[in-house]
Amino acid sequence: MSHTASTHQEASSRMTGISASAQAEAESRRGGDLRERVLDALGHVYDPELDEPITQLRFVASCVVSPDGDVDIMLRLPTPQCAPNFAFLMGADSRRVVRQVEGVRNVVIRFEDHYTGDEINSALNEGAGFMGAFPGETEDDDLEALREIFTRKALIGRQGTICEGLIKQGVEPVGLVEMTVAELPDTPEAKRVLELREMLGIPADSSAPAFVSPNGEAVAPAQLERWLRGARLVRVSLEANGSICRGLLQGRHNLAAEPESA
Numbered sequence: 001m002s003h004t005a006s007t008h009q010e011a012s013s014r015m016t017g018i019s020a021s022a023q024a025e026a027e028s029r030r031g032g033d034l035r036e037r038v039l040d041a042l043g044h045v046y047d048p049e050l051d052e053p054i055t056q057l058r059f060v061a062s063c064v065v066s067p068d069g070d071v072d073i074m075l076r077l078p079t080p081q082c083a084p085n086f087a088f089l090m091g092a093d094s095r096r097v098v099r100q101v102e103g104v105r106n107v108v109i110r111f112e113d114h115y116t117g118d119e120i121n122s123a124l125n126e127g128a129g130f131m132g133a134f135p136g137e138t139e140d141d142d143l144e145a146l147r148e149i150f151t152r153k154a155l156i157g158r159q160g161t162i163c164e165g166l167i168k169q170g171v172e173p174v175g176l177v178e179m180t181v182a183e184l185p186d187t188p189e190a191k192r193v194l195e196l197r198e199m200l201g202i203p204a205d206s207s208a209p210a211f212v213s214p215n216g217e218a219v220a221p222a223q224l225e226r227w228l229r230g231a232r233l234v235r236v237s238l239e240a241n242g243s244i245c246r247g248l249l250q251g252r253h254n255l256a257a258e259p260e261s262a
Contacts, residue, residue, distance in 0.1 A: 034065050109125065151196055
């Protein structure tokens with residue numbers, strides 16, 4: 001600490017009646033509390049392809065928060081060649097949710113060792129859209145069409161997981177089409193399904209059908225067998241891709257093995 005900074009802190013301490021060391025500890029604690037809230041916010045950012053939080057996937061390499069509210073986040077991906085559009089969506093979502101955290105002043109989001117990292121990092125931190133990083137690549141600057149495609153895919157996959165669990169518990173397949181949202185199990189999977197429906201504008205009130213097709217229509221009894229088969233394929237695909245990404249990330253960054261529960 002410089003002499004000027006030390007003198008200022010001592011003067012401030014005399015005015016407040018708090019020792020310099022206690023004041024420094026309080027500032028450090030405030031910074032720690034803010035960091036926890038920033039990480040909590042990042043837990044609501046999902047990989048668009050896998051529909052899993054980036055914190056759970058261990059994509060957050062570092063999160064540095066200053067006492068003044070300046071946040072610097074480094075994101076890492078399983079390979080340097082991960083799709084730039086997916087990377088951009090995760091980076092943009094991370095910047096958006098962190099900026100909404102009370103106490104945050106400035107936010108810097110960076111990708112570690114990605115082949116288009118310079119372009120993405122520059123566009124993100126200038127508040128530009130995807131075309132700011134890759135001019136002429138798309139007319140959908142916010143990539144909302146891409147996001148919607150994978151949101152619908154995630155909805156079907158997660159519904160498939162719930163259905164398989166209910167069938168194992170003895171629910172007859174035909175009974176699934178008669179279920180309402182109010183009858184869904186109280187599980188994280190079901191809560192995520194309702195979040196996805198809200199994102200897609202699909203009704204999720206208590207009397208709405210529990211299970212829907214990709215376009216939001218209730219699954220008809222005649223469609224059930226085919227729908228279940230398709231939902232199972234999507235679920236398996238999501239789980240397989242997630243497992244591959246975890247393995248690649250662990251090997252690339254020499255990370256410890258995840259707990260079995262993950």
